[in-house]
Amino acid sequence: MYSVGIDIGSVATKAVIFNGGIIESVIIPTGWSPRDASCEALERLLGKSGIERESIQSIIVTGYGRALADFADQAITEIACHGRGAFFLNNSVRTVLDIGGQDSKAISLDEQGSVTDFVMNDKCAAGTGRFLEVMAHLLGGEVQDLDRMAAGAEAQTITNMCTVFAESEVISLLARGASKESIARGILESIASRAVTLLGRVTMEQQLAFTGGASRSAVLQELIEQKIRAKLFVSPHAQIAGAVGAALTGWNALLRKSMTAPAREHNVSAH
Amino acid sequence: MESIKGFIESLSRARENGFSEMEQLKKSGKKVVGTYCLFAPYEVIAASGALPVSLCGMKEEPIAPAEKHLPRNLCPLIKSSYGYAITGTCPYFFYSDLVVGETTCDGKKKMFEYLGRITPVHVMRLPDSNNREEDYTNWRKEIRYLKERIEKELGLEITDEKLNDSIKEKNEERRVFREFYELSKLDPPPLAGLEVFRVLFSSGYAFDKRKQIETIRDLISAIKDAYTNNKLRTQPGRPRILITGCPIGGATEKVLRIIEESGGTIVCFENCGGTRDREELVDEQADPYEALAKKYLNIACSCMSPNENRITMLSRLIDEYRVDGVIDVVLQACHTYNVETYRIKEFVRQEKHIPYMAVETDYSQGDEGQMRTRIRAFMEMLEPRTT
Numbered sequence: 005m006y007s008v009g010i011d012i013g014s015v016a017t018k019a020v021i022f023n024g025g026i027i028e029s030v031i032i033p034t035g036w037s038p039r040d041a042s043c044e045a046l047e048r049l050l051g052k053s054g055i056e057r058e059s060i061q062s063i064i065v066t067g068y069g070r071a072l073a074d075f076a077d078q079a080i081t082e083i084a085c086h087g088r089g090a091f092f093l094n095n096s097v098r099t100v101l102d103i104g105g106q107d108s109k110a111i112s113l114d115e116q117g118s119v120t121d122f123v124m125n126d127k128c129a130a131g132t133g134r135f136l137e138v139m140a141h142l143l144g145g146e147v148q149d150l151d152r153m154a155a156g157a158e159a160q161t162i163t164n165m166c167t168v169f170a171e172s173e174v175i176s177l178l179a180r181g182a183s184k185e186s187i188a189r190g191i192l193e194s195i196a197s198r199a200v201t202l203l204g205r206v207t208m209e210q211q212l213a214f215t216g217g218a219s220r221s222a223v224l225q226e227l228i229e230q231k232i233r234a235k236l237f238v239s240p241h242a243q244i245a246g247a248v249g250a251a252l253t254g255w256n257a258l259l260r261k262s263m264t265a266p267a268r269e270h271n272v273s274a275h
Numbered sequence: 276m277e278s279i280k281g282f283i284e285s286l287s288r289a290r291e292n293g294f295s296e297m298e299q300l301k302k303s304g305k306k307v308v309g310t311y312c313l314f315a316p317y318e319v320i321a322a323s324g325a326l327p328v329s330l331c332g333m334k335e336e337p338i339a340p341a342e343k344h345l346p347r348n349l350c351p352l353i354k355s356s357y358g359y360a361i362t363g364t365c366p367y368f369f370y371s372d373l374v375v376g377e378t379t380c381d382g383k384k385k386m387f388e389y390l391g392r393i394t395p396v397h398v399m400r401l402p403d404s405n406n407r408e409e410d411y412t413n414w415r416k417e418i419r420y421l422k423e424r425i426e427k428e429l430g431l432e433i434t435d436e437k438l439n440d441s442i443k444e445k446n447e448e449r450r451v452f453r454e455f456y457e458l459s460k461l462d463p464p465p466l467a468g469l470e471v472f473r474v475l476f477s478s479g480y481a482f483d484k485r486k487q488i489e490t491i492r493d494l495i496s497a498i499k500d501a502y503t504n505n506k507l508r509t510q511p512g513r514p515r516i517l518i519t520g521c522p523i524g525g526a527t528e529k530v531l532r533i534i535e536e537s538g539g540t541i542v543c544f545e546n547c548g549g550t551r552d553r554e555e556l557v558d559e560q561a562d563p564y565e566a567l568a569k570k571y572l573n574i575a576c577s578c579m580s581p582n583e584n585r586i587t588m589l590s591r592l593i594d595e596y597r598v599d600g601v602i603d604v605v606l607q608a609c610h611t612y613n614v615e616t617y618r619i620k621e622f623v624r625q626e627k628h629i630p631y632m633a634v635e636t637d638y639s640q641g642d643e644g645q646m647r648t649r650i651r652a653f654m655e656m657l658e659p660r661t662t
Contacts, residue, residue, distance in 0.1 A: 068648070080655065082652075107645065118659060122649075122656075124648075124649055
């Protein structure tokens with residue numbers, strides 16, 4: 005018996021196969037068709053794990069493209085899924101900061117890992133992965149290059165949070181001869197400030213976890229940690245936390261159906 | 276009575292259906308007074324024999340023309356209302372012989388200055404508090420000024436006798452609407468929140484009060500009959516939601532629709548179209564101007580500082596309607612309601628121990644996707660508590 009969770013994000017689609025623990029996962033770009041991406045993620049997941057489609061008893065989808073995956077058994081919001089996923093990865097987590105491609109959110113959890121409160125960013129790209137992507141391109145690189153550029157640099161302050169305004173600000177900074185490195189650090193600083201503001205709107209109870217694509221940036225993690233004076237738990241599975249939460253939800257429902265106790269939400273990956 | 280569904284559908288077109296009725300009334304010599312807010316004392320206008328009608332803009336179309344004169348970063352209700360006026364696309368504005376405004380918020384106050392260029396506008400100076408005696412004496416004076424302006428501008432007379440009659444009639448209307456929305460105290464409620472809202476919203480566009488009161492009475496008994504015969508229109512076990520905050524309707528019906536499509540049932544509207552004007556009646560025994568001043572100044576709007584009445588009201592409504600979660604609907608750039616969200620959140624969570632969420636929106640449809648995610652996540656949070 006297996007369950008699958010698919011998190012169809014604006015940038016990447018993440019899929020996880022689960023049986024009480026994570027068996028296998030895939031991450032692919034979403035591209036222009038969220039539905040196609042979710043089908044492809046599922047196929048790749050089956051191929052990678054060698055598990056038959058027939059053995060999958062539950063498919064739960066989440067993320068912004070969730071309504072389009074008509075093959076799924078259920079669609080759940082990414083807020084519930086990121087909360088559950090982060091709690092599964094480390095059950096001492098009470099606050100989750102998730103920065104994805106198109107939105108960012110702060111989620112409060114109780115001792116059972118249920119969501120008690122959440123806030124999301126406004127309907128714009130400020131403080132999200134999209135902001136990082138636009139800025140990285142301006143500097144002639146990709147999102148993953150920002151960390152390398154920013155490491156050890158002195159931050160050049162970026163005052164605009166708005167992606168469009170920040171873009172022209174960065175262009176004029178470059179024109180004035182500011183180094184790429186200092187701008188890269190400034191960009192990450194700006195995202196970190198935005199994230200801390202978001203966290204400030206929920207009760208920031210420890211342990212805090214950082215999930216979503218942006219959690220891959222070690223510099224960003226460090227900047228946020230400095231600002232909140234607390235450590236962030238970043239699981240190696242942090243980017244797929246939403247998919248894990250979806251798969252776990254399906255798994256628990258399957259267990260309830262078969263009248264057994266729910267999966268012990270053990271910690272499989274805390275360091 | 277025709278089917279409840281058909282009846283509510285016809286009421287939801289009340290604003291549009293009222294156009295031709297008003298045209299006829301105008302032709303027969305009736306005067307019309309347009310209003311923008313609950314604070315405009317309905318009874319004074321009605322006592323003159325003029326027809327009061329709400330002019331609040333609730334749609335997106337007039338916003339672009341309004342932005343020729345008004346800043347982008349302004350509440351959509353103000354912009355939409357102004358846009359309707361300058362483009363001549365609202366028949367009710369067109370028929371209005373006088374427009375009554377109040378100094379409720381800075382945006383409206385300044386917008387009325389421009390509105391005064393195209394039509395006669397009477398602005399009432401609303402005190403921004405209701406905890407001093409002079410607040411009530413000042414507001415009473417303002418109500419007198421309105422009476423005098425209507426009499427002079429429209430050539431009508433407002434006697435105390437007519438005013439007392441109109442107070443009685445409006446109280447009766449409030450009572451009958453209250454009886455209607457209080458049906459939602461039932462569990463599950465007999466009507467979906469969106470249906471309740473549409474009936475309440477129609478009240479501003481019914482120009483024959485007697486007829487309207489009878490219609491709502493018939494509707495109430497039809498609903499009760501259906502409910503006792505187990506003909507449910509809502510699903511049991513869903514989270515019971517209270518809506519609070521800014522005036523809604525038209526374009527912002529999207530919030531109500533999304534809430535109910537996401538698994539919630541709206542049971543109470545603590546806002547301008549809902550309970551805000553209807554819970555407290557005008558004292559029929561007292562001096563009419565004093566009684567009106569007291570009733571109207573007690574309206575729990577965020578333009579009052581402090582606004583303790585809203586907390587008292589919310590506290591009682593949350594208990595009476597057995598509310599599982601509160602959603603505060605705030606229009607973009609509505610500073611007073613926006614600032615107040617923090618106070619309301621604190622109160623709802625800490626004193627009433629139920630979840631709270633604020634939704635900030637405007638008249639565009641561009642935020643539906645994200646709103647759907649937020650509201651559905653809120654329901655996912657509430658569902659384990661209710662099922």
